[in-house]
Amino acid sequence: MRLSVVYGVVLSLILFCRSDAAETFSVDGKVLNLDESNFDSAISSFDHILVDFYAPWCGHCKRLSPELDAAAPVLAALKEPIVIAKVDADKHTRLAKKFEVDAYPTILLFNHGIPTEYRGPRKADLLVRYLKKFAASDVSVLESDSTVNKFVEEASTFFPVFIGFGLDSSVIEKLGKKYKKNAWFSVAKGFSEDLMVLYDFDKIPALVSLNPLYNERNTFYGPFEDEFLEDFVKQNLLPLVVPVSHDTLKLIKADGRKIVLTIVEDEGEDRSRELVKLLKAAASANRDLIFGYVGVKQLEEFAENFDIATKLPKMVVWDKSDDYLSVNGSESIEEEDQATQITKFLEGYREGRTIKKTFSGPSLMQFFHRSFDIRVLYVVVFVVAVLMLIQTLSKGGDEYHRVPNQDQVDHASSSVSEAESKEYRPGDKDD
Secondary structure: OOOHHHHHHHHHHHHHHHHHOOOOOOOOOOEEEEOOOOOHHHHOOOOOEEEEOOOOHHHHHHHHHHHHHHHHHHHOOOOOEEEEEEEEEOHHHHHHHHHHOOOOEEEEEEEEEEEEEEOOOOHHHHHHHHHHHHOOOOOOEEOOOHHHHHHHHHHOOOEEEEEEEEOHHHHHHHHHHHHOOOOEEEEOOOOOOOOOOOOOOOOOOEEEEEEOOEEEEEEEEEOOHHHHHHHHHHHHHHEEEEEEEHHHHHHHHHHOOEEEEEEEOOOOOOOHHHHHHHHHHHHHHHOEEEEEEEEHHHHHHHHHOOOEEEEEEEOEEEOOEEEEEEEOOOOOOOOOOOOHHHHHHHHHHOOOEEEEEEEEOOOOOHHOOOOOOOHHHHHHHHHHHHHHHHHHHOOOOOOOOOOOOOOHHHHHHHHHHHHHHHOOOOOOOOO
């Protein structure tokens, strides 16, 4: 009896080892196909893996697929490879539900097993440049002028860049690790005076921040202590004045500062661009606050939460909850001398001459997650089927009527999905 138990245990261990060995993956530059049987194994096998949750009928997914195929071998060849995988979320619904996939395609980047939604570019070459950030060192060491310039060039415009001149990498190592998802970090060991002129600093040590997308540069000369260094980094992860979008809202939300938000009719108008210049001057003098702006034309769904019936442009102070502050006497800044009006608004806020108001639309979290939910489609189809059944039964008669089973409901919802997929739907994620 004891021998049979031991034999059973040994056999189980052998089978376990065999099954585990079967779940091995090679970094060969091909896109992996994942399902419930191998998903967890794949995520634990790679430090960085990008997973595309798609549906076969989705037009956006079909356009994305060849871009992922082209990017996969380039990313696999990195010193620290990034693997690309895909999941048919229409088929493997448990995985889709587990990761709250509610629109197609949904792309998740798993860094050491931790998922974050990928909202970067989707063309192969740009996707590669964007993702290289996640496989790079926490802090890169640059040995010459040419390596500094190459580092900045390859960082492109997707992320801010921090370069420590005359600093040891250990000084910013913690920050490099903490903010790796949001910025590039490096230290320059060998550099000339020409480079100091190019990056506009006149003494060392210095930490220079570059934000290529907004053409902004700032320099920090110390003190190089954790608290002060982190304040500088946090303040420069965002531009002086942030254009509010789905992407920047996430960074704004993660920042502990309140935001002075300016609502305009259209961000593209000349008068709006001139207003942003005035806001930059105010932001420079009030670094304890974030300054941002949003156009009703660009993001009406969000802007309308702040009572856009008031004459625009207008300013509010928002703490990223469902409440915001309006300043007495500064409901609008539409007059000619906007610089003075901005100053008065900030003075009124500092002095507490404010009125607390509540969002007039959906909450912030509802706005973050508002997109077409495919599960709603199933519910709608099911409800319609039930209503049709009730209507039929109510007509009377002894004829037997069959209640649709779940397979039939799924088939009906699938037909609706296929029909809707031929046209762009608000819930489909853009390229």
